Amino acid sequence: MNNLQRLWANGSVKFGVVVLGTMILVALLAPFLGTVDPSAMDSNFINKAVGVSGQFALLDGSTVQQTFWLGTDSFGRDLYSRVVYGARVSLGVGACTAVLALVLGGGMGMLAGYFRTVDAVLMRFMDGLMAIPAILLAIALVAALGATISTVVVAIAIPEVPRVTRLVRSLVLSLREEPFVEAARALATPTHIILFRHILPNALAPLIVQGTFVAASAVLTEAILSFLGLGLPPDIPTWGNIMAEGRVQFSQYPGNVLYPALFLVPTVLAVNLLGDGLRDVLDPKFARRGA
Amino acid sequence: MLQFLLRRILAVLPVLFVVSLVVFLILRLAPGDPAAVIAGNSATNEDIAKIQVQLGLDRSIPVQYGIWMGNVFQGDLGFSYYLNKPVTELIAQRVEPTLSLAFGTVILALLIAVPLGTVAAWRMGGWLDRLLSGFSVAGFSVPVFVIGYLLIYLFAIRLEWLPVQGYKSLSGPSAAGPWAWMRQLILPWMTLAMIYVALIARVTRASVSEALTEDYIRTARAKGISETAVLLRHALANAAVPIVTVVGIGIALLIGGVVVTETVYAIPGLGSLTVDAVLNRDFPVIQGLVLLFSVSYVLINLLVDLSYLVLDPRIRY
Numbered sequence: 001m002n003n004l005q006r007l008w009a010n011g012s013v014k015f016g017v018v019v020l021g022t023m024i025l026v027a028l029l030a031p032f033l034g035t036v037d038p039s040a041m042d043s044n045f046i047n048k049a050v051g052v053s054g055q056f057a058l059l060d061g062s063t064v065q066q067t068f069w070l071g072t073d074s075f076g077r078d079l080y081s082r083v084v085y086g087a088r089v090s091l092g093v094g095a096c097t098a099v100l101a102l103v104l105g106g107g108m109g110m111l112a113g114y115f116r117t118v119d120a121v122l123m124r125f126m127d128g129l130m131a132i133p134a135i136l137l138a139i140a141l142v143a144a145l146g147a148t149i150s151t152v153v154v155a156i157a158i159p160e161v162p163r164v165t166r167l168v169r170s171l172v173l174s175l176r177e178e179p180f181v182e183a184a185r186a187l188a189t190p191t192h193i194i195l196f197r198h199i200l201p202n203a204l205a206p207l208i209v210q211g212t213f214v215a216a217s218a219v220l221t222e223a224i225l226s227f228l229g230l231g232l233p234p235d236i237p238t239w240g241n242i243m244a245e246g247r248v249q250f251s252q253y254p255g256n257v258l259y260p261a262l263f264l265v266p267t268v269l270a271v272n273l274l275g276d277g278l279r280d281v282l283d284p285k286f287a288r289r290g291a
Numbered sequence: 292m293l294q295f296l297l298r299r300i301l302a303v304l305p306v307l308f309v310v311s312l313v314v315f316l317i318l319r320l321a322p323g324d325p326a327a328v329i330a331g332n333s334a335t336n337e338d339i340a341k342i343q344v345q346l347g348l349d350r351s352i353p354v355q356y357g358i359w360m361g362n363v364f365q366g367d368l369g370f371s372y373y374l375n376k377p378v379t380e381l382i383a384q385r386v387e388p389t390l391s392l393a394f395g396t397v398i399l400a401l402l403i404a405v406p407l408g409t410v411a412a413w414r415m416g417g418w419l420d421r422l423l424s425g426f427s428v429a430g431f432s433v434p435v436f437v438i439g440y441l442l443i444y445l446f447a448i449r450l451e452w453l454p455v456q457g458y459k460s461l462s463g464p465s466a467a468g469p470w471a472w473m474r475q476l477i478l479p480w481m482t483l484a485m486i487y488v489a490l491i492a493r494v495t496r497a498s499v500s501e502a503l504t505e506d507y508i509r510t511a512r513a514k515g516i517s518e519t520a521v522l523l524r525h526a527l528a529n530a531a532v533p534i535v536t537v538v539g540i541g542i543a544l545l546i547g548g549v550v551v552t553e554t555v556y557a558i559p560g561l562g563s564l565t566v567d568a569v570l571n572r573d574f575p576v577i578q579g580l581v582l583l584f585s586v587s588y589v590l591i592n593l594l595v596d597l598s599y600l601v602l603d604p605r606i607r608y
Contacts, residue, residue, distance in 0.1 A: 124305045124306075124309065125309055127305070127306050127309065128305070128306050128307075128308070128309020128310050128312070128313065129309065129313060131306050131307075131309070131310050131585050131588060131589045132310055132313065132314075132581060132584075132585045132588075133542075133543040133544075133546040133547050133584055133585065133588060134543065134547060135546075135547030135550060135551075136546060136547060136550070136565070136580075136581055136584055136585070137313075137581070139550070139565065139566075139569055139577075140314075140317045140569075140577055140578075140581050141317065142569070143317075143321065143568075143569040143572065143574070143577055144317045144318070144320040144321040144574075145320065216431075216432070220432075220434050223434055224434055224435070224436065224547075224551055227434070227436050227551070227554075228550070228551065228554055228566050229566070229570060230566065230569050230570070243436070243437075250440060250443070250444075251448055251455065254440070254444050254448070257437075257440050258437075258440065258441070258444070261433075261434075261437040264434065264437070265432055265433050265434075265437065268431075268432040268433075268434075269428065269429065269432035272428060272431060272432050273428065276428070
């Protein structure tokens, strides 16, 4: 059985791929799924119930027959369209954060693991960074950098960097003692080629596993930041922003908070399960250590 | 022993140094001149320059860091830009709700998670075990505020058993009785305990099940003592160190959760102070709070490390 077949045979991976795949399709096909412009608001349709339909005014002044599958919010915007478009932002932030955290953490982990001179200083710095609770650090960074898509990604990625750095460092520490690295060094292979051609490919499996967990927690953290009103500007439809908007009138219209959760929770669950499955299949050694 | 204590305490110092450095630099990263913010809109350039000198903002960054740390050690976290009060005073006013929330959550989580994890380990593969493993994946995938709103919806809006939001103080002039205090906190405790239960139960299960494979468990059973005593006195006691460790590590999650939970339930604690401070771009308050939370986290974990000496008599550093 090759690797792909072994992956597909794993129940967690299968569930994760199916749910996440559906969510990615929803995000990509958002304009074709019976949605209207997510920022269009019509004062005739404020806080409408699930299933109401009518002539909805768009931003350019034209109207369109629309059924509000999930009702509308307090601005008269179609909740269904906002949730569907929100998938783009939430998934995008999750993916970008994971890539950024892996690149930063991977780079620094390789430095710390391979060059003993920077190891002590860099790792003490990482210990300090880890001592600041992740959400708090992200909140403080957003406060300092301002809230745009790129600063939110940076703010969520930075608290994840120390964990990735530690993982990569420990992998590099054991890989650098392997005979093939020693052989490469004996042949006077330039250091960057040893690092990127010989060491990195062998550290890839645990890195990918770690990346999925980072992505899952990034989607959650983005939702939490937006929910607190500290994340992306409120006009950008993200699951967290939609929930934040619904918070004020939760007791009358609980749906505005709870419907986005029906998208958010399965997505995060799928990414987490995907990570669990990938770990079991790709990285059995790591799985046993983590248990 | 004394040497161990000293070494462990000294190891915390570089961590605290980095924390203070990061917290300090975050304020420096922020756009805008704090002196201009304090001086207000009608201030002249001379007013701003005077405040800059007062705050030491005309000095180099390392000197500013030195001044700031000096003040921190004297218990001075600076002045709030927005509320024009000392940061320490603002924090002191808000400590009680947060401590009530956090302590109650830890106790509730331990009361649920430790028995749950122990039984799951005892009957491994049974229904409770499977339920727990499903619950622990779910626990990490549902954001705290969704749990909070589901509980509000069910217990406060639908069933009307508990209040929706708010906080009743235990002390001070507006003190309410312990029952009123507790009624307000039951839902927040349950909300915040959810992730913590998942975390602690998983570790309890793993370490109790490992302890159960040991020879001394077989010996204990062979002696004919009751299964409860085997589980509690032999398995659980030997599994205590990882459980206490995960409680310490979980404090970071708890702090993040406190910020969210206080917002959901409108509890006037340190978490909602943090959110307000960020919304108002009140950097001295943000700085003070991040520092306070992080230092507490580090010190709690120091205590956890020291508790190993008591929990595991074999550990003699």
